[in-house]
Amino acid sequence: MGTLGFWRLAQADPEWIAAVDPDGTEHRAGDLLARANRLVHGLRDDLGLRPGDGFCGLVPNGADGLVLYLAALQAGWYYTPINWHLTGPEIAYIVADSEAKAFFVHPRFAAEGAKGAEAIEPRRRFVIGAEPAEGFRHADELTEGRPDTAPADRTAGATMHYTSGTTGRPKGVRRKLSGLDPDDGAELMTFLLGLFGITPGRPNAHLVTSPGYHTAVTQFGGTALHMGHTLVYMDKWDAEETLRLCERYRITNSHLVPTHFKRLLALPDETRNRYDLSSLKWMIHAAAPCPVPVKWAMFEWWGDCVYEYYAATEGGGTLATPEGWKAHPGTVGSAWPISELLIVDDNGDPVPTGTPGTIYMKMMGVAFEYKGDPAKTEANRLKDFFTVGDIGYLDEDGFLFLCDRKADMIISGGTNIYPAEIENELMVHPKVADVAVFGIPDEEWGEQIKAVVEPAEGVEPGDELAAELLASLEGRLARMKWPRSVDFIAEMPREPNGKLLKRKLRAPYWEGHDRAI
Numbered sequence: 001m002g003t004l005g006f007w008r009l010a011q012a013d014p015e016w017i018a019a020v021d022p023d024g025t026e027h028r029a030g031d032l033l034a035r036a037n038r039l040v041h042g043l044r045d046d047l048g049l050r051p052g053d054g055f056c057g058l059v060p061n062g063a064d065g066l067v068l069y070l071a072a073l074q075a076g077w078y079y080t081p082i083n084w085h086l087t088g089p090e091i092a093y094i095v096a097d098s099e100a101k102a103f104f105v106h107p108r109f110a111a112e113g114a115k116g117a118e119a120i121e122p123r124r125r126f127v128i129g130a131e132p133a134e135g136f137r138h139a140d141e142l143t144e145g146r147p148d149t150a151p152a153d154r155t156a157g158a159t160m161h162y163t164s165g166t167t168g169r170p171k172g173v174r175r176k177l178s179g180l181d182p183d184d185g186a187e188l189m190t191f192l193l194g195l196f197g198i199t200p201g202r203p204n205a206h207l208v209t210s211p212g213y214h215t216a217v218t219q220f221g222g223t224a225l226h227m228g229h230t231l232v233y234m235d236k237w238d239a240e241e242t243l244r245l246c247e248r249y250r251i252t253n254s255h256l257v258p259t260h261f262k263r264l265l266a267l268p269d270e271t272r273n274r275y276d277l278s279s280l281k282w283m284i285h286a287a288a289p290c291p292v293p294v295k296w297a298m299f300e301w302w303g304d305c306v307y308e309y310y311a312a313t314e315g316g317g318t319l320a321t322p323e324g325w326k327a328h329p330g331t332v333g334s335a336w337p338i339s340e341l342l343i344v345d346d347n348g349d350p351v352p353t354g355t356p357g358t359i360y361m362k363m364m365g366v367a368f369e370y371k372g373d374p375a376k377t378e379a380n381r382l383k384d385f386f387t388v389g390d391i392g393y394l395d396e397d398g399f400l401f402l403c404d405r406k407a408d409m410i411i412s413g414g415t416n417i418y419p420a421e422i423e424n425e426l427m428v429h430p431k432v433a434d435v436a437v438f439g440i441p442d443e444e445w446g447e448q449i450k451a452v453v454e455p456a457e458g459v460e461p462g463d464e465l466a467a468e469l470l471a472s473l474e475g476r477l478a479r480m481k482w483p484r485s486v487d488f489i490a491e492m493p494r495e496p497n498g499k500l501l502k503r504k505l506r507a508p509y510w511e512g513h514d515r516a517i
Contacts, residue, residue, distance in 0.1 A: 004200055005186030006070060007033065007150070009228050016202070018225060020249065021062040022235035032063060034148040036070035041151055042142030043071070047101055047124060051076030051155055052177065055102035056095050058082045058109045058116065061212050061233040064128050068104060069159070069222060074182040076155035080162065080172065081213040084108075085495070088115020094162055095119040097372060098172055104139060107131040156185030159222075160371070161215040161313050172371035173215075173313045186226040193223045195319055195336055196307050198253055198282050200227035205279075207245055207254040208233045210498075215313040216286060220255040229253070239263045243275040253282040257498030258290035259434065261298050262427065266456065272301065280305045287498045289402055291424040292330050299326070308332055310400060312388045314380075315339075315363035318400050331399040332392075338364040342385050343394055356393045356403045356418075360385035391418070408502060410439035412447045417481055419449075425477050426451060429469055431459045434492040436502055437483060440509040451483035452505055454492045461488035 003009055006029070009016065014030025021027070043049040054077055059065040065081060072079035080098045082091055091112060095103050096119040104126045105113035110133040117125045117135060127136040156178050162170040178185055190200065198204075206224035208231055210217045221231055232249045234241065237260065245251060264272075284307045298306050304322035310332035311317030318341070320333030335341050342360040343351050351357040362385045370376045380386050391403040403409075404418040411417070419437035426435045434454040439447030453469065455461050466486035473482055493501040 003228070004190050005183040005226050007074060007186070008183050009226075016228075017230055019063050019066055019231045020233065022060075022233050025063075027063045032067060032070065035067045035143070036074065037148050037150055038143040038146040039067060039071040040075045041146040043077075043102060044075070044151070045146070046142055049075070049077060049101050051157075052078075053101045054078030054080060054098055054160060055104065056080045056082050056098060056100045057104045058084055058091065058113045059104060059106045059128060059212075060084065060108060061208055061235055064106065065212050066225075066231070069218065072157040072159070073185070073222075074154050075151060075157055076177055077157040078160040078174070079157065080160045081218065082116075082162075083213045083495075084112075084211070086112070086116075088112045088118075091116025092119035093169065094172075098160060098162075100124075102126065104128055105133065105136060107133055110136075154182050156180045156182045159215070159218050161213070161218070163313050163370075171373050171376060173368050174371040175368045189223050190227050191338075192219060193227060193253075193282075196253075196282050196284060196309075197321075198224075198227065200229075202228055202230075203250060204229040204252045205249045206231050207242070207249070207251045209237050209242065209254055209256055209260065214495075216255055216311070220284065224253060239267050240271055243267075243272070243277065246277055246280060247275045250279040252279055253284065256283060256285045257287045258285060258294060259288070259494065259498045261285070261290065261294050262433070265294065265297050265301075266433075277302060282307055284309065286310065286332075288500065289420045289424060291427045293428045295325065295329075310402065312361075314368055314386055314388060315361060317361065317363070320399075324399065328395065328397065328399040331395070331401055333400060334398045335400075336363075340385070341394065341398075341400060342382070343392065344382065348382055351393070353396050354393055356391050356416075358387055358406060359390045359392045359400070359402075360387045362386070408438060410437075410447050410449060412439065412442070412445045412449065412480075415480065417449065422449065422451070422473075422477065422481055422483065425473055426453070426469060429472050431456050431465060432469065433457065434494070436492060436500055436505050438502055438506045440506075442484075448484045449482065450509065451486045452489050452492075453486055454489050 003012055010029035010033040016029040017026045018029040018032055019027040057065055057068045069079055082094055095116055102124045103117055103120050107129050114135055125136045126139040127133040128139045160172045160174050162172050206229045208221045212218055225231055280302055283305050286309050308320040309317055317336055318333035320331050340362045343357040345351050345357050360382050389406045391406055392400055394400055404420040408419050409416055422437045423435050426432055432453055433456045436452045440450045442448035493504045
């Protein structure tokens with residue numbers, strides 16, 4: 001297996017290029033190790049952080065955030081990366097709720113970061129980088145003159161991510177610290193990528209395509225680093241830039257979302273064929289349903305390197321290998337060796353094979369709680385299984401198929417309709433860049449089906465396009481599932497990890513009506 005865990009790898013080969021910033025700056029492993037060590041010494045000596053404490057970071061993709069992560073994971077601290085699209089009050093809520101003992105902000109996010117910093121005393125606020133920021137200490141104050149050497153009493157820390165809060169305030173998903181030596185903890189973490197057959201060592205490189213405040217991005221990127229892979233960071237996702245970076249750095253693995261696939265496939269053939277993608281081995285995707293034709297098109301282009309999984313911040317999950325998916329098109333895979341799946345009806349009773357129900361999962365040995373919310377923790381549990389509210393079914397071979405989120409299901413005339421099924425059919429139309437389907441009020445039927453479409457570049461929205469899109473469903477989707485109306489939008493509200501903010505789209509249609517949006 002060879003050496004695993006960043007700290008061991010960095011000591012063995014300090015010259016290894018462990019990370020590449022979006023601007024192309026390369027960072028040697030030995031330098032990152034020294035920075036992380038100095039930060040641990042500084043946080044202990046200056047602010048008195050002890051195991052079990054935590055801190056927050058409002059930082060863009062790159063080495064600065066990676067150093068925060070590496071410091072926490074070897075000092076027994078919780079690191080919470082904060083979504084930089086949040087407003088000041090939302091940031092302040094997470095800083096306060098996480099009981100952060102320090103808050104690091106990049107100058108790029110200083111405006112909202114300063115409002116968020118009101119939740120923490122001034123001596124615990126730090127700005128990273130060259131530019132000063134009013135109301136913040138410079139992070140160099142913590143690290144200046146501190147030793148590069150490994151801190152004493154090292155113990156494994158963890159990340160504590162906040163769920164995106166589609167219902168109510170976001171909650172920190174907190175797991176008990178293992179008490180392990182950080183090197184052993186890092187070695188155990190590599191089990192995740194091992195599920196996909198990913199191998200450690202060089203020459204391997206992982207492309208970070210989405211913001212690091214997402215659980216999967218941190219988990220997959222961090223684990224790739226602990227396997228000795230170079231992390232190549234993107235600042236903002238772009239289809240052709242993805243191909244360029246894959247060729248330039250001989251990328252072997254990455255974490256993507258179906259929206260990325262759709263936009264990559266929309267590139268002209270000439271652009272798609274310009275880049276050498278022969279290094280790709282494990283291109284993993286999740287976060288949203290992937291239309292079957294889109295997935296087939298990616299296999300045709302990239303070959304059998306496209307893997308899929310289903311999981312949540314709370315745990316997981318399933319895995320679909322290329323072979324497994326091709327044998328069961330549309331599946332999100334079968335259970336991980338350390339996981340179990342349970343599909344139940346509204347009474348909590350298991351449903352027969354092929355029958356949709358609420359998906360519950362159990363992951364061996366990694367219980368979690370929603371920080372400060374035992375009621376929510378218990379409400380999402382069934383015995384020792386948990387759910388995030390998705391609906392799906394298992395086929396006779398144990399492969400899971402997603403239908404939709406329970407909250408998004410449309411009930412029209414007493415019939416359950418799953419928007420994801422309709423979205424998948426509309427999404428494959430060449431004139432559609434993005435689509436969302438949801439229920440809106442209807443006096444006769446309770447709810448009627450509404451589609452909101454972001455037209456492809458250069459396509460004129462209007463009645464003619466709406467009619468063409470609906471006509472394309474003929475013979476592919478039962479008429480009862482056809483949208484009754486189509487609206488158009490310039491850009492779909494999505495989080496950078498591909499998660500659709502459907503609540504934002506749906507809310508205006510339900511104003512004055514009684515529905516839990």
